[in-house]
Amino acid sequence: MASTLLATFLVLLLLSILSSPAVAQPRAFFVFGDSLVDSGNNNFLATTARADSPPYGIDYPTHRATGRFSNGLNIPDLISEKLGAEPTLPYLSPELTGQKLLVGANFASAGIGILNDTGIQFLNIIRIPRQLDYFHQYQQRVSALIGEARTRQLVNRALVLITVGGNDFVNNYYLVPFSVRSTQFTLPDYVDYLISEYGKILEQLYNLGARRVLVTGTGPLGCVPTEIAQRGRNGNCAEDPQKAADLFNPRLIDMINRLNNNIGSHVFIAANAFRMHMDFIQSPQAYGFRTSKTACCGQGPYNGLGLCTVVSNLCSNRDEYAFWDGFHPTEKANRLIVQQIMGGNTDYMHPMNLSTIMELDSRV
Numbered sequence: 001m002a003s004t005l006l007a008t009f010l011v012l013l014l015l016s017i018l019s020s021p022a023v024a025q026p027r028a029f030f031v032f033g034d035s036l037v038d039s040g041n042n043n044f045l046a047t048t049a050r051a052d053s054p055p056y057g058i059d060y061p062t063h064r065a066t067g068r069f070s071n072g073l074n075i076p077d078l079i080s081e082k083l084g085a086e087p088t089l090p091y092l093s094p095e096l097t098g099q100k101l102l103v104g105a106n107f108a109s110a111g112i113g114i115l116n117d118t119g120i121q122f123l124n125i126i127r128i129p130r131q132l133d134y135f136h137q138y139q140q141r142v143s144a145l146i147g148e149a150r151t152r153q154l155v156n157r158a159l160v161l162i163t164v165g166g167n168d169f170v171n172n173y174y175l176v177p178f179s180v181r182s183t184q185f186t187l188p189d190y191v192d193y194l195i196s197e198y199g200k201i202l203e204q205l206y207n208l209g210a211r212r213v214l215v216t217g218t219g220p221l222g223c224v225p226t227e228i229a230q231r232g233r234n235g236n237c238a239e240d241p242q243k244a245a246d247l248f249n250p251r252l253i254d255m256i257n258r259l260n261n262n263i264g265s266h267v268f269i270a271a272n273a274f275r276m277h278m279d280f281i282q283s284p285q286a287y288g289f290r291t292s293k294t295a296c297c298g299q300g301p302y303n304g305l306g307l308c309t310v311v312s313n314l315c316s317n318r319d320e321y322a323f324w325d326g327f328h329p330t331e332k333a334n335r336l337i338v339q340q341i342m343g344g345n346t347d348y349m350h351p352m353n354l355s356t357i358m359e360l361d362s363r364v
């Protein structure tokens with residue numbers, strides 16, 4: 001009797017193992033770029049560009065400041081959610097070892113730009129060349145764990161996100177009147193230079209094994225609370241940085257088309273962050289926001305001056321604000337952005353959205 005039961009049990013166990021789908025590890029996810037996607041690397045660096053003290057993280061699951069530049073989850077967290085994966089750890093985190101490495105890694109660092117001379121006032125941050133070096137180093141560490149061939153496969157099948165470029169305007173070209181870059185370049189020439197350097201970065205990502213890369217353009221730089229407060233007239237978006245973003249984004253699409261044509265595959269996908277933001281900036285109420293001009297946390301006009309700290313004004317309901325601090329969206333706004341990344345039409349995602357990518361890539 002007992003042995004029949006045992007046999008039945010074993011048969012059932014075997015059947016359930018055979019019929020369960022292959023234990024699918026979600027695809028790995030790698031993140032490069034600036035504060036919009038930094039999940040805490042700068043916590044480990046001697047820099048003023050940091051978000052590791054309250055009220056940052058006030059709505060994060062732990063209600064603690066993690067280094068994310070938001071009240072809660074950031075864009076990479078929400079993309080990980082869509083991939084069915086846990087959030088990627090910052091590359092500098094001591095927790096990123098062993099099996100955790102297989103989830104991916106976040107190499108982003110607040111303050112950086114396309115150019116090495118962007119964000120120099122933030123001192124010790126991880127500029128793009130070093131983010132790419134770390135990606136190489138990461139692959140060596142994973143190779144030691146699972147072998148070279150499986151590592152290559154993990155990287156080739158991964159999703160990659162890169163968000164950079166905004167700081168090349170606000171923390172370089174427009175940082176001070178008569179900045180070095182603004183005396184050296186007219187705005188259109190500077191945009192050309194940035195696009196050409198950005199193209200080289202994307203080629204290096206490809207050479208390091210990236211095969212699906214979401215590339216975000218810059219948001220509406222003139223419409224963030226800090227720019228409205230410092231440069232905007234009567235609460236309108238500041239014209240110069242807005243014009244910069246307007247010039248930059250179409251050129252980015254051209255560059256991405258060129259790269260994809262050379263490769264012969266849709267490796268690079270442009271996410272139109274400008275459009276995604278402008279939707280709720282132009283009609284905040286339609287998206288449930290009370291305002292898109294005033295930051296939740298800060299001081300001065302539009303809460304757009306200085307840093308967000310414990311002594312700043314702090315709004316009580318973060319979901320009513322598009323901007324958390326002078327530059328960075330709230331979790332609610334990040335959710336709207338990721339919704340468009342997932343399902344947006346070709347005005348938002350070029351040449352296709354993330355749900356289409358996931359569908360295509362699940363077939364190979």
Ligand SMILES: *[C@@H]1O[C@H](CO)[C@@H](O)[C@H](O)[C@H]1NC(C)=O
Pocket residue numbers: 115116129197
């Ligand atoms: C940025 O710095 C790296 C070395 O850290 C160098 O290889 C690269 O050429 C520099 N980029 C530019 C555009 O000067």
Ligand SMILES: *[C@@H]1O[C@H](CO)[C@@H](O)[C@H](O)[C@H]1NC(C)=O
Pocket residue numbers: 342343344345346352353355356
């Ligand atoms: C984007 O994703 C949605 C699914 O969310 C899909 O129905 C739609 O066709 C896609 N749009 C484009 C333009 O690829």
